[in-house]
Amino acid sequence: MIYLDNAASTQIHEDVLTSMLPYLKEQYGNASSIHRYGRMSRKAIEKARKQIAFLINAEPSEILLTSGGTESNNTVLSGIPVKNIPCNIVTSSIEHDAILEPCKKLSQNGLEIKYLPVDKSGMIDPTELKNNISDNTCLVSIMFGNNEVGTVQKISEISQICHEKKVPFHTDAVQAIGKIPIDVKELGIDLLSISSHKLHGPKGIGALYIKNGIHIDPVILGGGQERGLRSGTENVANIVGFGKACEIAKNNLSENLAYVTKLRDLLIDKVLDEIPEVTLNGDSKSRLPNNAHFTFLGVNGEDLIIKLDEYGIAASTGSACSVNTQRASHVLQAMGFSHEQITGSLRLTLGIFNNEKEIEETVNSLKKIVEELRSVSPFKEKYSFSSKN
Numbered sequence: 463m464i465y466l467d468n469a470a471s472t473q474i475h476e477d478v479l480t481s482m483l484p485y486l487k488e489q490y491g492n493a494s495s496i497h498r499y500g501r502m503s504r505k506a507i508e509k510a511r512k513q514i515a516f517l518i519n520a521e522p523s524e525i526l527l528t529s530g531g532t533e534s535n536n537t538v539l540s541g542i543p544v545k546n547i548p549c550n551i552v553t554s555s556i557e558h559d560a561i562l563e564p565c566k567k568l569s570q571n572g573l574e575i576k577y578l579p580v581d582k583s584g585m586i587d588p589t590e591l592k593n594n595i596s597d598n599t600c601l602v603s604i605m606f607g608n609n610e611v612g613t614v615q616k617i618s619e620i621s622q623i624c625h626e627k628k629v630p631f632h633t634d635a636v637q638a639i640g641k642i643p644i645d646v647k648e649l650g651i652d653l654l655s656i657s658s659h660k661l662h663g664p665k666g667i668g669a670l671y672i673k674n675g676i677h678i679d680p681v682i683l684g685g686g687q688e689r690g691l692r693s694g695t696e697n698v699a700n701i702v703g704f705g706k707a708c709e710i711a712k713n714n715l716s717e718n719l720a721y722v723t724k725l726r727d728l729l730i731d732k733v734l735d736e737i738p739e740v741t742l743n744g745d746s747k748s749r750l751p752n753n754a755h756f757t758f759l760g761v762n763g764e765d766l767i768i769k770l771d772e773y774g775i776a777a778s779t780g781s782a783c784s785v786n787t788q789r790a791s792h793v794l795q796a797m798g799f800s801h802e803q804i805t806g807s808l809r810l811t812l813g814i815f816n817n818e819k820e821i822e823e824t825v826n827s828l829k830k831i832v833e834e835l836r837s838v839s840p841f842k843e844k845y846s847f848s849s850k851n
Contacts, residue, residue, distance in 0.1 A: 464820045465776045466775060466776060466811060466816070466820075468812060469753065469809065469811035471659045471660070472659060472662045474662060474664060475663070475706075475710055477710060478706045481702050482664065482699045482702055485506060485698045486699045489502050492695060493507055494685065503698045506702050507527075511525045511527070511705070512705075514704065514708045516708070517640065517708040517709075518645065518646045518654065518671060520646050520647075520671050523674065524672055524673060526670040526689075527669055527692065528669060528670055529666055529668060530667065531558075531657035531660075533668065534655035535558070535560040535564065535634055535655050536560065536564050536681065537691075537692070538603065538655070538678065539568060541678035542600055542679075548573075549573060549574075549601075550576055550596065550599050550600070551574075551575050551599070551601045551602075551603065552591065552595060552599055552601070552602045552603075553575065553577060553578070553604065554577065554580060554586050554605065555577045555580060555792070556584055556608055556610075557634065558605065558634055561603055562792070576594045578590050578604075579796065580797060581797075582797050583611075583745040584743075584744050584745060584796075584797050585613055585745055586604065588616060588620060591604075591620060595627045599627065599629050600629070600630075601629065601632060602620070602624050602630070602632070603634070604617075604620055605633060605637075606633045606635035606637070607635070607641075607642075607750040608637070608744065608793060609636070610755060610794070611743045611794075611809075612637075612745075612749040612753025612755060614642070614748045614749055617633060617651070621649055624650075624652075625650055631651060631652045632652065632653035633651055633654050634655045635655060637660060637750055637753075639656045639661060639711075640660070640662075641752060642715075642751060643715060643719075646673070651671070651673070652673045653671060653672055653673065653678075656669045658704040661708070662710070662814070663703050663704045663708070664703040667697060667703070667704045680692065682694060719751055722751045722816075725812050725816055725817075725818065725821060726752060729754050729812070729821050729824070730742055730754050732821065732822075733756060733828065737758070739758070739759040740756050740757065740832075741756065741757045742754070742756060743755040743756065743797070743807065752813060753809070754809075754812070755807065755809045755810075756808050756810070757799070757803045757808075758808060759802065759806055760836050760839040762805050762806065763779040763805055763807045765835055766808050766828075766831060766835065769831040769834070769835065770828070773827040775823075775827060777809065777810050778809050779809060780809055790804050791804055791807065810824070
């Protein structure tokens with residue numbers, strides 16, 4: 463298989479797996495216990511917390527361990543507004559469902575949610591943000607890099623506006639962490655969500671960066687773990703693996719960024735050069751280094767995925783988290799795409815374990831598949847679909 467769905471999940475790094483094994487076998491103590499086994503687990507957790515913090519230039523005390531990006535996002539949205547009603551939250555129209563669904567529930571409970579529009583590249587207008595923040599705004603949440611089209615927002619400018627307005631700024635950085643440099647202090651970020659399995663760590667573990675001085679009410683109550691902010695027995699093995707994944711990402715960030723960006727640009731250039739009636743979606747410059755999102759006119763994206771799978775290539779049309787909802791992409795709708803453009807979309811996302819040979823094979827397979835699907839397309843009369851060969 464050629465795996466090009468790294469935005470959905472990544473292959474666990476061999477060194478990450480090795481680091482986890484002792485905590486799945488002989489070092490299995492509960493980190494809340496005071497005996498030796500418990501102390502060993504606690505020490506491992508705190509080491510991992512330092513590794514996670516180091517990746518984003520935070521303090522270890524600012525890292526709240528969670529089950530992943532979805533919980534981190536929900537914790538922010540449920541923990542910030544509760545004590546500040548009446549208030550409103552400002553977010554964007556292209557957020558992940560882990561933001562949009564909690565916002566929908568908060569709206570049903572009486573909070574006002576303001577959704578900022580985006581342009582055709584998926585970028586919000588900072589002026590629109592400034593105009594939508596009021597005295598009653600208690601939170602701004604804008605994702606760092608979009609999970610579908612890869613557009614990276616102007617985070618530094620957004621955070622500056624929020625600070626001028628004295629409003630905490632949260633960013634869902636699940637797709638960006640470990641791929642591009644992120645310094646929460648330099649960027650002025652107050653709250654940031656991370657997920658381990660997007661950066662070659664295990665699934666089911668993540669973190670929420672909470673800047674010192676920002677108050678969050680606990681969402682999960684119980685035994686008082688994580689300084690009372692997130693009760694529940696810690697998953698030590700996953701936490702250790704997450705920490706190791708962050709350490710590896712930090713140590714290899716520049717090298718991996720250059721390598722994956724080169725692969726992405728090769729993929730984009732070859733697809734645009736060799737296949738007719740195809741467009742690249744998202745911002746052409748300010749985009750995640752591993753994301754290539756295309757629209758193939760006259761082709762159904764789901765048919766593309768099925769055929770690619772038959773060729774041994776794993777891809778997607780968009781967010782794997784919302785595949786069960788069976789609805790058109792809200793991201794592409796917000797960007798002004800037509801129904802035909804939305805249904806013809808394909809997301810290819812690269813990782814550090816991909817190579818140029820795989821790019822060549824993928825493009826060659828895509829050319830055959832697209833030509834085959836277009837030969838039976840109901841739109842074949844509308845478009846010439848002339849070959850670029």
